[in-house]
Amino acid sequence: MNPVLFLDFDGVLHSEPSLPKEAFSQLPLVEAILRDFPSVEIVISSTWRLDWLGGTDAVAVAHLRRHFSPDIAPRVIGVTPFLGRLQKNGLDALPYIRELECCAWLKSNRPARPLWMALDDRDEWFLPGCPNLMKVDGGDGFMPSDEDLFRQHLTRITTARPNTGKTE
Incomplete structure (x- = not known):
């Protein structure tokens, strides 16, 4: 079972806020690192x-893949379910909503519980101390100074054995 990277855009692949012309400015750096970890989905x-809320996940994936390089785009395999509520002035979220959405996706799509990590700029959307989260500074997005830690997380999820809850 391949390891999974749950990827945020705003504040990770570009700063938040950002101008439209700055969108995905840090994606080439993230993709360059991901090329060294080809098993990560x-x-x-x-x-x-x-x-694409209300549409199919396949439609959302097809549209979101367009932001990625041709060799990385096929590795975009899904989108997390939406568990929050939309309000006029933004997202009204449950506590730790992003982690709950990641876990919900895993439960539906990878019940064998593969290793995973999240690359995000909002640690408040994850349980405090979540070992699967790599937080980046949303004001800058992913920077070269984040590369070593990202590689460490990716190495962990690609070399460790998943905890299936079974003893051998």
Whole structure:
């Protein structure tokens, strides 16, 4: 079972806020690192997935893949389910909503519980101390200074054995 990266966009692949021309400015750096970890599959956890809310996940994935390089795009395999509520002035979220959405996707799509990580700029959307979260500074997005830690997380999820809850 391949490891999974839950990927946010705003505040990770570009700063938040950002101008449209700055969108995905840090994606080439993230993709360059992902090329060294070819078994890692990508699930989009970004609120950008909500643009296709009400449509199928396949439609959302097809649209979101367009932002990625041709060799990385096929590794985008899904979007997390939306568990919050939309309000006029933004997202009204349950506590730790992003982690709950990641876990819901895993339960539905990978019940064998593969290893996973989330690359996000909002640690408040995850349980305090979540070992699966790599938080980046949303004001900058993913920077070269984040590369070593990202590689450490990816190495962990690609080399460790998943905890299936069974003893051998």
